[in-house]
Amino acid sequence: MNHKSILLLAIISLMGCSNLKQSLYNGPLFNKFPSAETVKGKKYMTLANAVPRRLFIYKDQLITANRSETEDHLFSFYELATKKLIKHQIGFGTHFGEVMSPLSIGLIKNKLWSHDITANKIVAIDLDSKEKVKQVEEFKLLDMVYSLQLKDSLIYYTSGHSKLNSKVQSFSIRNNMLLDQFGKYDNVPENIPLSAWKTANESFLFMKPDGTKLVSALRFADQLEFFDLASKTSKVIKGPENIELRFDVFKHEGIDIGTRNDETRFGFLNGFATNRFIYLLYSGQLEVGKNFKYGKYIYVYAWDGRPIKKISLPNFASCITIVNDNELYWFDVNTNAVMNAPIHVL
Template identity: 30%
Template sequence: MRVFLITIISLCLISCKKSNQIIISNNIKTFSQFPKESKIAFKNLVEFKLGNPRQIKVIDSTLILGNYASGQEYYLHNYSLSTGKFSIPYIRKGRDKNEIIGLATIGFSDNYLWLNDFTGKKMMLIDKDKVIKDSIINLAKISFNTNRNYRSILIDNLQIIATGNKKSKFKVQIIDLTTGNINEEFGELKFFSEGLPLDIINQATYSQTLIKPTKDKLVLAYTHTDIIEIFDLKTKKSISLHGPEKFDSTFKIFRNVWFENEKTRVAFIDGTATNKYIYLLYSGKNFSNENAYKGNYLFVYDWDMNPIKKVKLDIEVYQICITNDDKTIYSYDENTKHIVYADIN
């Protein structure tokens, strides 16, 4: 496997009428092949017929299922790996207190389960122990004011890290929990077309955003190009990796709005970060494919941005969840309506 350094250009975002260039990073490596390839065959764990859980998280011996299916009244379900039972569903869809309008992402940080309400421009926090014990009483609510973030992650009880802010020319924001204000921004998006609106730039560079459990590094895995970018959260500097297919994000602009075109592809659609590895679910399909946001490849990297291996899954899925010990992967088989699992070592 050859890896070499490119020090000047990066991501070319192409409009159907004109070329626009965004420099995603000044420090990019490329590669064409993973050093190791393997295959995984999933096994059925338990049937789940209440919708397709687009997100799955694991904490202790509990799976948290983020269910976005239409017609369902609640967003979240728990499944206990120790008892083999489901909890009652919780977090109602809606605009009232303790409800969420449009759930985007969920995750765990320290003692909290956090829920990013993209539509409602807020984050809600639930005590982790109460989630596991099915005894949710109160939820803490943090408003992002006028800021809508594509991805938001709880860092600690004081701060959130966010990406995909349509009003900012920076890729990453640190947001104060108490005020909802942006305290710090970094990872500037540099571009050469003065008339290109910020929201188009941000949409073209949407990413799956994952934080290392030690909270000293952040990875952005881009949705429409096979680039990953790792930030050192102490220095705020980053380095990027492009490959193995090395395709760019292409789009068209109509009335100052970003649209996919016939060449737009989908790269990374979900992921999990452990202290050892970054696991990314990869599609690679053209946007026009009806299964563009499903993937059957797992790309694995370490935190020094070395490609480790490519794993072929035996089914296409929307989501992945890896245990913190890097031993087990969970997902959902839409065809059989089962939560599935497999060993990954």
């Protein structure tokens, strides 16, 4: 294993502060959100021995996206009014219509879907289907990608593509034809291979519900890139902590890979998009203890990239969802409960 520690801040001694900032990031910085809100919330329902990875509200139902460690199915459906469990859908496994490693999960209109990063496929169900047991659709992908978002039933967007060096790509869901690609990895440090820089800059994608914009939220920094899908232009914004990437580089099957180390801080974990705002659950923690993959803060941005608000939660949360930009649901990992509270974004 060709292993070398990359402590990017240490490059200051070789390059100087101004060169370092230009070599790693030269976009807009901010240090504080214009407004802040702390919510207490009330317990909506308890989920014993489960830590969902996503929450969705669809019509009169609460949907949880589960983990294979605690559940046999990816999705569980509950009546909002009674909190009664209705059913489970999409089993964990290797067969058709099942998933092993669901990373990207979303709800586009009436289509609930998941990208299985291990099996390299998308599975989806139509929530408005009249069938008692929803039929599962499955679409195989040609190449490995890190994050994925459906735009509609025809097009999906990806980041972290194993063979393409653009930041974002769009494909036909029916035949995997590459439709477009945009976003360039600028300012790559000279001593770091592009493949390692790509993996160190892995991000989660979130789609504006009207399909016009996309945001890329970094895993290991408080940095976002907002893409206008019509003009193919983007805006990068970083803050409020302005975390610098710290990672190791090693070779895996002949390819240089960037991987986290003891000084890597987690950035954005997951989130929820509305047509007005993007809400992102933020960690900011080192990989120590048991809560580094959870967050106590929700960062709210407008779709033009403006920071709007910082929402503070009472405890660590695994996931969030938003209703009408004025109601927040989250899963509290301390109490094993789905919580909800009103919010006032503007």
